[in-house]
Amino acid sequence: MMTDTLTETPTLVQPKAPLLRWRVITDHAVLIVGALFMLMPLVLVFTTASLPDAEIVKHGLQLRIGDQLDDNFTKAMFETSGFTDANSGLVMLKNSMILGVGFAVGKIVLGMMAAYALVYFRLRFALFAFWVIFTTLLLPLEVRILPSYEVIQGLGLMNTYTGLIVPLIASATATFFFRQFFRSVPEELVEAARIDGAGPLKFFIDILVPLSRTMIAAMFIIMFVYGWNQYLWPTMITTDEGMFTLVRGIKQITQVLEGTNLPEYGRANLLAIIAVLPPVAIVVFFQSWFVKGLTDSDK
Amino acid sequence: MASVILNNLKKTYPNGFQAVHGADFTIRDGEFIVLVGPSGCGKSTLLRMIAGLEDISEGTLSIDGQVVNTIDPADRDIAMVFQNYALYPHMSVAKNMAYGLKNRKISKAEIEKLVARAAQVLNLTEMLDRKPSQLSGGQRQRVAMGRAIVRNPKLFLFDEPLSNLDAKLRGQMRIEIRRLQRELGVTSVYVTHDQVEAMTMADRIVVLNGGRIEQIGTPAEIYHRPASTFVASFMGAPPMNLLAATAAENGAVSLGQDIQVAAGADLAAGRKVTFGLRPEDVALVAEGGIPFDVQIVEELGANRLLHGQVAAQPFTVSVPKDNPATTGRNQLLVRPETVHLFADGVGARI
Incomplete structure (x- = not known):
């Protein structure tokens, strides 16, 4: 019996090889088409940013690289527009950065602390509290935008980073993910730490936070991109041009279709590229953490 | 400390x-x-x-x-x-x-x-x-x-x-x-x-x-x-054999079907007891013992386990590796000092 199966196996593998090659080709074809589909708009944005504005107005979008890239970059980053001359690309980049990082950090800190309380402490209404927090998932900022606006304005937080960030933080996503994660941490670890003399705060900082680092990285990516891409709320809450974020500011530039001015397509598209880069960089940078988190089962 | x-x-x-x-x-x-x-x-x-x-x-x-x-x-x-x-x-x-x-x-x-x-x-x-x-x-x-x-x-x-x-x-x-x-x-x-x-x-x-x-x-x-x-x-592997038995005259216990074993017990005749015997405390003899029907022999190297029945109740015997072990009818020699007796029901030692 044993020798039979041993001699048979090689002949079985042989006919499968050409089939496998075809599969590789089709798989790659699908992937390439998908990648092109995702990338073409970005390529168009890039070529547009390199052509003179007049060209775009005359001929529309083109897949041709022009010579205006430098010019448009300088304009996009350092030249101001609007009425107060306060929203250069650099300023908007800074504002977007503050919103993205502030939102992600705030959300992670708040979510972790809330989840810690819910999972590790015998609170009488812990489950009820959790579900109340959970319902905020059904009420994103867009739904409660008027009352939120009212509150922020009442507190005098218009055109401040606090007003920009805090209302966005108030939702359950991070709390929910960290709660699920903490529940998967073995009970024995908590007990070992108790016997080792770690109080609640020490356990949180010495054990739980380091254990969650891949989770924190994952949350940071998601939250940073989410915060960075916010449009509606920044539009409502920032009227001061010095507080504009990139995503909100780009729109303003293409809108100046008045008098003999041409819309500054090149500049706007270059700003769009700049707006895309940080989230991409964050994902690329944290990707190694992501993979590590998936392969290194740490707990 | x-x-x-x-x-x-x-x-x-x-x-x-x-x-x-x-x-x-x-x-x-x-x-x-x-x-x-x-x-x-x-x-x-x-x-x-x-x-x-x-x-x-x-x-x-x-x-x-x-x-x-x-x-x-x-x-x-x-x-x-x-x-x-x-x-x-x-x-x-x-x-x-x-x-x-x-x-x-x-x-x-x-x-x-x-x-x-x-x-x-x-x-x-x-x-x-x-x-x-x-x-x-x-x-x-x-x-x-x-x-x-x-x-x-x-x-x-x-x-x-x-x-x-x-x-x-x-x-x-x-x-x-x-x-x-x-x-x-x-x-x-x-x-x-x-x-x-x-x-x-x-x-x-x-x-x-x-x-x-x-x-x-x-x-x-x-x-x-x-x-x-x-x-x-619970303690001991294989576990102790426990058989339902009845106290008989002269310190013996009866395992039913006319099988009587000397147990050195001093009990009122007719009292129901649980009869316990460790698998390694019994020896196989050619004749004169109590009948033991072996169904399966487990070879463990250092010893062999014989699984079978005594008086229609499951019983296991462990014999050293040199002893011959066969399925079918065997005879067991029980030494009275190796017998454990427990009260029926509660299971406490007598």
Whole structure:
């Protein structure tokens, strides 16, 4: 019996090889088409940013690289527009950065602390509290935008980073993910730490936070991109041009279709590229953490 | 190092389930006590009550003369080794061992000295910078031991520490833990469901069943004079044969069907009893014994197990490797001094 199966196996593998090659080709074809589909708009944005504005107005979008890239970059980053001359690309980049990082950090800190309380402490209404927090998932900022606006304005937080960030933080996503994660941490670890003399705060900082680092990285990516891409709320809450974020500011530039001015397509598209880069960089940078988190089962 | 006094300890859960029905015994200074029993017998609950991880519902617990019922686990001066080791995965071996000391505000130089010494005792010196994920099961087990001994506590608690290791390693670690405990002389409580571990490691064994203590005694006492049918069947592999029997005249018991065995018992004739006999306490004879119908022979190398029936009840005999063993009708010789008798129903030893 044993020798039979041993001699048979090689002949079985042989006919499968050409089939496998075809599969590789089709798989790659699908992937390439998908990648092109995702990338073409970005390529168009890039070529547009390199052509003179007049060209775009005359001929529309083109897949041709022009010579205006430098010019448009300088304009996009350092030249101001609007009425107060306060929203250069650099300023908007800074504002977007503050919103993205502030939102992600705030959300992670708040979510972790809330989840810690819910999972590790015998609170009488812990489950009820959790579900109340959970319902905020059904009420994103867009739904409660008027009352939120009212509150922020009442507190005098218009055109401040606090007003920009805090209302966005108030939702359950991070709390929910960290709660699920903490529940998967073995009970024995908590007990070992108790016997080792770690109080609640020490356990949180010495054990739980380091254990969650891949989770924190994952949350940071998601939250940073989410915060960075916010449009509606920044539009409502920032009227001061010095507080504009990139995503909100780009729109303003293409809108100046008045008098003999041409819309500054090149500049706007270059700003769009700049707006895309940080989230991409964050994902690329944290990707190694992501993979590590998936392969290194740490707990 | 300390003695531990359990004074009628009880544990009742909020849902009314009583996990421990009054544990009452004293652990002597330096003693190695093994709590053994099937799963759900309350042995882990009892250990966790000693550790302070589980509240005590009733009774008092004192360690080294001090009642510790309401004292925090960290302040009981105990160390615990967990089933899954519970090592901090993000800390190196050295940091794992040092964590308890660090929290107790011991100076850095002192910690380094203590960790180095513990690592040397456990052969972990080369692994101090590794993370737990880079260690084998046996090494992790040793780190967990290191975390316990580095603090030099009054009491070691072990919660089934070897159950995740393979059989060979388990045998080694058994000896290693026992040697270490002897050397350090630290009072220890060890929980296991494995009767071999209990027999080989314990100074005294506490056998638990359904939250009640069945028997406390040295391994030899437990083995040779089990207090109940439960202890008799739980301790020893293969377990003791237990047959329904009736007391007869002249200290004999009747196994039915006219099979009478001299048991050296002094019982009223006609009383129902449970007749117990260890598989290795019987010998096969050519004739004149009680009939034993063998159905299966298990070859174990050092000995053979013969499974069959005596008086229509299941019976197992273990014979040395040199004895011939065949299926079919055999004859058994029973020596009266090896017979254990238990009261019918309650199962207590007579």
